[in-house]
Amino acid sequence: MGVNIPFLVVAWCDLNGALRTVRNYLKLIAKFAIIAYMTIIFAAFSVSISVIASSAAVTSLLELKVESSPNSASTHDGAQAEHISGSLPNVLTTNMDLSLATMSVVALRDFTFDYTHLYTPTFTKPTFWHALTNLKIDVLQLSDESIPITASYSPGRSIVDRETGREIALGCNITVGGDAFTDNPQIPANSVSATGVFKNFNTIEEFKAIDKTALFNQLTDEVWEGITQGSTVALTRFLLITFADLKKYKYYYWFTFPAFVAKPAWELDGEWIPGGQGFTEEALIAIASSLHSSTRPFFLIRSSGSAPEIAPVEDFDRFFEGVPQQHRTIAFLDPSALPTNPGWPLRNLLAYLAHRHPSFVSAPEGIRVLCWRDTEVPSDGHWKSRFGVVKSQGSKQGTEEKLTAVGWEKNVQGKLGPRLADLAPMMDPARLADQAVDLNLKLMRWRILPSLDLDKIAGTRCLLLGAGTLGCYVARTLMGWGVRTITFVDSARVSFSNPVRQPLFEFEDCLHGGKLKAACAAERLKKIFPGVHPDGINAPPPPTGKDAPDPHSSGSVLGLVPHQLRGFLAEFRNMPITGAAYSRCTGCSDTVLEAYEKEGFPVLLRAFNEPGYLEALTGLDKLYDEGEAALASVDWDIDEGEGDEDM
Template sequence: MPIVQFAPFASLVQPSLWHKLTELKIDILKLSDAAVPITGSYSIGRSVKDRETGQEIALPCNLTIGSESFEEAHKPPRGSVFPVGTLKNYNTIEDFKAADKTTLFNYEAELIWDHILKTRDTAQLNRFLLITFADLKKYKYYYWFAFPAFVSKPAWEIGDEGWANAASEFNPEKLSSIHGQLQTQPTHLPYFLVKKEASGDVIIAPVEDYEKFYASVPPEAQTIAFVDPSADPSNPGWPLRNLLAYLRALYPATTSTVRILRWRDSEPPSPSATWKSQIGTLSVAAAASLSSERPSAVGWEKNPQGKLGPRLADLAPMMDPTSLAAQAVDLNLKLMKWRILPSLDLEKISTTKCLLLGAGTLGCYVARALMGWGVRTISFVDSAKVSFSNPVRQPLFEFTDCLEGGKPKAECAATSLKKIFPGINATGHSLSIPMPGHPIPSNPASLAQAKADVARLEKLIDEHDAVFLLMDSRESRWLPTVIAAAKGKIVLNAALGFDTFLVMRHGARASSLTTGHNGKPHQKLGCYYCNDIVAPADSLTDRTLDQMCTVTRPGLAPIAAATAVELLSSLLQHPDQLFAPAPPPATSSATASNPEDGTSSVLGLVPHQLRGFLGQFRTMPLVGAAYDKCTGCSETVLKAYEEQGFEMLVKAFNDAKFLETLTGLDKLFDESEAALESVEWEEEGEDDF
């Protein structure tokens, strides 16, 4: 009699599986190559009709997996079978190639065999194995499936009549009854028993009920059925192999000859069509050795060249470049969490909305560093246009941006960010910030414009979480300092000299200070103006060209910008964030990882001020206390702004002495002068030399 040939499983991997594996690898598995449970699905085999010849062409015996294969609660559509398996992902292509595939395969086969002997559970008969290597930079995925199936020695044979239409044994009414009973099952049975009742009805039961169900049924009247994923009329699907091994292992006395029903009908056929299910009688030599030892198994899938070897899924050509970039840009950040900083909270950084006041040298470099940290909302404010001197120092501009008078800096910088990464939410706002020492003309149009500019700035600060002060002049930083302090925003300040820089974070509003996570009172940290004893004034008028421009060493701005962004990142990782205390100036890197003093985050220290000296290649951390007479952040100024609004601001813009009078700096100055005048100075005579 002819030996039974089985149609092997063919893997059908949905692209969504690779996207899900990428997330799993980066966010959960990281460097682990531990096995992960996975599920697949297969259904009744299907065929298509050749339009030219009219012949039915059997489709492959597919086992499908997708992103839902990692979901424990996922259930396949009714009519599909839900096999379980194991996925093992390797960290390198070398590990993937050198994997002990024999051991891995035998382990899965042993699991199937153990379930047969110990639990008699058929749910494990279709177990599969998938080994992978994910090249996440190139979006290439190497994979190899194994579908362990036990080898029968001697082989199973089929009677000379071969596979016949099931209607020859069961009339259409009985086949419809079988179909109806299958639909009532909680999950589709991959294997089931069929029995004819004395009444002529047919009933089904799980294969696990073999002994009870067939207690009084002779072997020749027993029908073992399985959902057949093969549409080949001659070759049954791969799941039959382990079903036969199951029957021989558990019921050797009655299963040397079995009648098999290949269930191949997902729906009852129309009246003019016939049922596709088939029935046939299989037999194996009764003298076949039977023991509890596991038979040998086969089942590694062949590649498209027909050889035993892995396959390759290259997703890069079929993916939208924007989607590719969106998944790749944060890869470096997520890799940090694998070995170095598992407690790093990237979401806190990526969801922080940053407002950059100034789109010049500092603004361009700050924006690039923020993108590197995964920040996705960046807004620029600047009133200037791109000039020919800008592109070589400001990396978001190029020569063509300078032509025809130059493009607006803020909008041009935002456009450049989108060219670098289309997924960024970048906007530019051409806006002139009113400043103390720069009086506003008294005509209605000028006042209305200044009021509108202030309102736009207030709205922008309100809509963002962190504000960077990156302007050229000292006085232009005053208004955003006041607004941001009143609204409780994080403020980062960066200022440049020739070979020195200052990077600092403004302290929180004094009235909002309570107690930190370490139980200690919050520190009263100062702002950019807390060390001043005069109000900010006009620093641009009557200045030579070198005095109006920030003349610095070319490498200074990138250093200061990167320092400011790193300070923000550290601040966001601190549990107190805006209220984070500053470490003492003498704190060294050796104590930076000590969380007990509350001055460090997972990224290290969170200093208040950093002064850099490029001439000495040195950076010095400093701490400055809040000043109750500060013209930028004192409660006197903030309350006056909140109560009087634009009217108070106009006074500060137009009257150089207003802020000094408001805060009491004028009295302090007078008292200091009076104290100096009251001192009796001894004049030194010639004889004293």
């Protein structure tokens, strides 16, 4: 019985492949097992760390101590940011910026300040960037001086989820619009203004290298000075630094809103409750009516009478004189919509009160606070405003000295850094090109010729006779200097030798007999810059045959000379003229012609290189002397008697 060797080889190969496959599967299973084991170990380690951190945080909370972290020694200068634990919303560390994440807050023991809206705090309208562009070009130019700016903010907004019925808070925006640089900007209804400082830099390097600490300290000094002078105007003051890349329509910007950090922290007595539980319906309606006529960022409420009365915070002593603590309420327009987190202006308002009225904030009854969030009287009686009682944990640091502060906002990545507004994708490319050309002209005017009248140049209309090499380059130069209306006049067509010398033509323009030069050049100008208004006129071809002028009709070996031609622009033609020859003409006199026939090209060389050669050759240089001699030979005697009689 024979053995089939090829069959055995094939069978062995199949068995070997199957074994390799099984081995690979076993390796893969082992890898997954190792990964799963490591994942379990890592998760257990993370839980342990979280428990330890939570325990330490709770211990710190129970001790009622709020200490700055070692890395936040200079929180007042804005160089550091405050950080907060997402697992313990009631724990405060003073090393936190105004914004961390969509739901980040600054906690003060039992209640927190909401900085949610400062994660995306600044709603910069496109009109603001257009206003900045005009301000940079026409006013600031190369200056980086600080100028005033005005923004606005409104009460916090919320919406109701139709499926769950839950109320969802929306962040409030600090809005800057196209009139932010004007003296009287339009503030939207139910909003209040916030004044600030604007500083633009000329290069991205200057923007990155700016001493932000010094700028922040200067701003916090201004806010604190306002507090010491008894004014609440500066409590919402802010700083905006920018770099405007006008050619690319990219704007780098960074906001900071100084917020003072109290030591020890404030404490909430109980919890934040709806405004309807802290005030009667009639009282809230009366407050809403008063604010509707004059919206205030901060105000006082006196509820000792039949109806509540409101007044500016600056009138604290007069307004609250003789009023019991339980009938005194401080209020502010709250940009937060979170039910348990008032907005950031409350922090500076409490700092103001602690400095100006320390006995009021240290009262055992606490401070009644109304966070006003209603823009209209609700029809269902559900008031969005919140009410709470805030107490001091002891004598406040900073009743005389300046408090530390935080304030630089974070970018969309949650890091301390500037934001970018890129308007190029949302703009018409033709408009972008037009504004970029105008910007380039204004930059040239700044640096080269400040007296250059760009409007006059833009209104100039230019006619180019000929669309050849010179005409194409002249047209490009005129367009580069701002001329918007250019007309070509030419009778030729584009030939294969033109594109290499004339920049307004391409190879395709030479095909099929060639395009008309004037129209083709005008079309190409429009493609290069849509803001130009070109036109191309096809002139009649030059006369040929018997209508063509004979260059030798003058009988001169030099042919026609310029003064023997007359041009007619209306007819696009030249006409030779015939007249008596002048014996001393430097172009066609017999003396010049005879010298050329006799000596040839050397005569031309001497005419090109020796000023006065032709005048001396024809005797034109002696014409003046002959004229003087002729005048001297004239008898200029006048009858004196006749002259006297005329007198």
